[in-house]
Amino acid sequence: xxxxxxxxxxxxxxxxxxxxxxxxxxxxxxxxxxxxxxxxxxxxxxxxxxxxxxxxxxxxxxxxxxxxxxxxxxxxxxxxxxxxxxxxxxxxxxxxxxxxxxxxxxxxxxxxxxxxxxxxxxxxxxxxxxxxxxxxxxxxxxxxxxxxxxxxxxxxxxxxxxxxxxxxxxxxxxxxxxxxxxxxxxxxxxxxxxxxxxxxxxxxxxxxxxxxxxxxxxxxxxxxxxxxxxxxxxxxxxxxxxxxxxxxxxxxxxxxxxxxxxxxxxxxxxxxxxxxxxxxxxxxxxxxxxxxxxxxxxxxxxxxxxxxxxxxxxxxxxxxxxxxxxxxxxxxxxxxxxxxxxxxxxxxxxxxxxxxxxxxxxxxxxxxxxxxxxxxxxxxxxxxxxxxxxxxxxxxxxxxxxxxxxxxxxxxxxxxxxxxxxxxxxxxxxxxxxxxxxxxxxxxxxxxxxxxxxxxxxxxxxxxxxxxxxxxxxxxxxxxxxxxxxxxxxxxxxxxxxxxxxxxxxxxxxxxxxxxxxxxxxxxxxxxxxxx
Amino acid sequence: xxxxxxxxxxxxxxxxxxxxxxxxxxxxxxxxxxxxxxxxxxxxxxxxxxxxxxxxxxxxxxxxxxxxxxxxxxxxxxxxxxxxxxxxxxxxxxxxxxxxxxxxxxxxxxxxxxxxxxxxxxxxxxxxxxxxxxxxxxxxxxxxx
Numbered sequence: 001x002x003x004x005x006x007x008x009x010x011x012x013x014x015x016x017x018x019x020x021x022x023x024x025x026x027x028x029x030x031x032x033x034x035x036x037x038x039x040x041x042x043x044x045x046x047x048x049x050x051x052x053x054x055x056x057x058x059x060x061x062x063x064x065x066x067x068x069x070x071x072x073x074x075x076x077x078x079x080x081x082x083x084x085x086x087x088x089x090x091x092x093x094x095x096x097x098x099x100x101x102x103x104x105x106x107x108x109x110x111x112x113x114x115x116x117x118x119x120x121x122x123x124x125x126x127x128x129x130x131x132x133x134x135x136x137x138x139x140x141x142x143x144x145x146x147x148x149x150x151x152x153x154x155x156x157x158x159x160x161x162x163x164x165x166x167x168x169x170x171x172x173x174x175x176x177x178x179x180x181x182x183x184x185x186x187x188x189x190x191x192x193x194x195x196x197x198x199x200x201x202x203x204x205x206x207x208x209x210x211x212x213x214x215x216x217x218x219x220x221x222x223x224x225x226x227x228x229x230x231x232x233x234x235x236x237x238x239x240x241x242x243x244x245x246x247x248x249x250x251x252x253x254x255x256x257x258x259x260x261x262x263x264x265x266x267x268x269x270x271x272x273x274x275x276x277x278x279x280x281x282x283x284x285x286x287x288x289x290x291x292x293x294x295x296x297x298x299x300x301x302x303x304x305x306x307x308x309x310x311x312x313x314x315x316x317x318x319x320x321x322x323x324x325x326x327x328x329x330x331x332x333x334x335x336x337x338x339x340x341x342x343x344x345x346x347x348x349x350x351x352x353x354x355x356x357x358x359x360x361x362x363x364x365x366x367x368x369x370x371x372x373x374x375x376x377x378x379x380x381x382x383x384x385x386x387x388x389x390x391x392x393x394x395x396x397x398x399x400x401x402x403x404x405x406x407x408x409x410x411x412x413x414x415x416x417x418x419x420x421x422x423x424x425x426x427x428x429x430x431x432x433x434x435x436x437x438x439x440x441x442x443x444x445x446x447x448x449x450x451x452x453x454x455x456x457x458x459x460x461x462x463x464x465x466x467x468x469x470x471x472x473x474x475x476x477x478x479x480x481x482x483x484x485x486x487x488x489x490x491x492x493x494x495x496x497x498x499x500x501x502x503x504x505x506x507x508x509x510x511x512x513x514x515x516x517x518x519x520x521x522x523x524x525x526x527x528x529x530x531x532x
Numbered sequence: 533x534x535x536x537x538x539x540x541x542x543x544x545x546x547x548x549x550x551x552x553x554x555x556x557x558x559x560x561x562x563x564x565x566x567x568x569x570x571x572x573x574x575x576x577x578x579x580x581x582x583x584x585x586x587x588x589x590x591x592x593x594x595x596x597x598x599x600x601x602x603x604x605x606x607x608x609x610x611x612x613x614x615x616x617x618x619x620x621x622x623x624x625x626x627x628x629x630x631x632x633x634x635x636x637x638x639x640x641x642x643x644x645x646x647x648x649x650x651x652x653x654x655x656x657x658x659x660x661x662x663x664x665x666x667x668x669x670x671x672x673x674x675x676x677x
Contacts, residue, residue, distance in 0.1 A: 055625055064571045064620075371619075380657070382616060390632065
């Protein structure tokens with residue numbers, strides 16, 4: 001069968017890999033911005049500055065685009081210049097948004113090229129709205145765990161996230177994270193009484209050499225893009241796919257819409273050329289895996305091309321994220337470990353009577369980083385701020401708090417046609433009733449948990465990220481439920497067009513607080529296995 | 533940015549680097565600072581914003597006073613944007629990157645150093661307020677007749 005996959009992100013590459021394993025010919029269409037080569041791949045973060053001829057250009061960009069200045073509205077961490085290719089989009093993409101600030105990636109590997117590696121299976125409570133249970137998804141989680149490598153230990157977080165059988169040894173803990181976990185162990189009963197559980201982050205990072213990737217050697221360059229490929233990204237799967245004889249990769253392909261025949265069976269997809277021309281790629285089956293927003297745009301444009309109708313899709317979701325900076329008093333005066341895994345190593349799970357209200361918190365202690373965005377956020381001037389920062393550096397951390405989201409009728413996607421180009425995607429998002437109270441409650445719970453860990457949470461520095469910033473988009477073409485237009489069956493196939501499959505988060509009927517990337521990959525494997 | 537701006541920016545880089553890391557700016561840092569000011573269009577607005585930059589240019593000590601004041605009362609000023617750009621450059625260029633390295637010590641020593649730094653910062657901000665607060669007030673009054 002000729003299978004066309006649209007998009008090389010977490011969903012697309014795992015759908016493609018599964019389709020190939022089942023003996024099909026796979027063509028993957030992708031815009032495909034390439035990651036720049038990592039300079040001095042064996043140099044640690046601090047050594048890298050000396051090894052580069054032009055460190056400013058590497059770290060801050062040719063036009064200082066990675067410099068974060070007061071008043072720019074930047075966050076605690078800026079996206080380094082070396083990672084900006086992830087958000088470098090083509091002019092063929094256009095969007096207009098209200099209450100939402102989406103990010104789009106046209107990189108090989110998609111948005112997960114700049115992720116932090118957290119992999120957290122969903123449990124039955126979180127899957128309640130999905131047309132399958134954890135037991136149905138478990139074999140697919142296992143397949144993905146084997147493919148990408150997951151470093152995990154059995155700890156108190158296992159109550160929220162089942163452990164994979166295929167697992168690697170955990171990474172070495174940095175000292176500050178180890179002290180946080182020790183503080184948790186000392187007051188475990190009090191934490192549990194408050195419904196708070198802590199443990200190690202589950203990470204898609206090689207802790208031992210793999211056939212196709214190096215192991216983490218703690219270079220401290222995670223934020224710049226791992227030069228050893230120890231931190232899994234979908235472009236690594238794409239690299240593997242390119243060695244397969246039945247796989248064809250077509251970069252530079254911006255998919256405009258799908259086509260189908262009179263029997264409403266998919267016949268192929270149409271690629272929009274930058275000169276305004278179009279090109280049909282014929283297929284027996286099409287898997288849309290361009291990310292929930294781009295997939296929605298392709299579906300809406302397909303309907304418009306076929307019938308002239310401009311439809312509206314309901315149920316746009318994204319996790320509310322809150323960044324809570326803190327000072328761990330037990331780490332005051334201690335030097336941070338620059339040679340360590342740089343992202344979160346500790347997680348908190350905040351339980352709720354309703355499992356869908358679980359709050360997921362990732363604790364990142366500051367080690368190596370581009371620090372000027374942090375210094376300028378300290379009270380006072382930058383000269384004294386630099387001195388204060390040096391004294392506090394080993395004790396600074398940030399909690400990334402994630403809240404779940406659910407589908408609502410007033411969070412929508414539609415399109416506006418453009419002459420000679422794919423349509424503009426129009427998004428509107430409105431917070432749910434009670435959202436403010438729910439977010440404030442989560443902030444209070446996190447502040448109390450951090451207090452129990454011996455952390456000081458400076459008032460007024462928490463930052464609620466704008467909706468869309470989590471890049472966990474989902475929900476516009478839900479799977480399961482009653483058969484209706486613009487929905488998908490339990491197997492991910494469109495209920496409107498035969499042979500058209502949705503392999504990304506567009507079909508998720510609920511968005512749990514945990515990072516969804518692992519579940520995107522497992523669901524793509526599930527859909528491919530069911531479809532092909 | 534005018535053709536004559538580069539020498540002024542180079543002098544500014546020297547003064548601000550001395551204030552931030554206590555050492556002269558390397559030629560590469562100066563070059564990048566000038567380039568960054570041009571790329572990010574960091575020109576002060578007329579009035580108090582310009583006065584703040586002008587005071588800071590007059591030497592590292594005055595730069596510290598102006599910065600301490602701006603850190604409390606003009607957090608989005610051009611002076612702070614210029615200093616943040618310079619911090620961004622200095623932190624990625626050896627050997628000035630060492631000025632951002634952790635300064636370990638016992639918790640007590642760290643707490644004492646912290647208290648001393650905060651006290652010094654407040655004293656500088658107070659000194660800045662004597663000169664700059666009337667200027668800022670006058671600038672606001674001129675804008676809002």
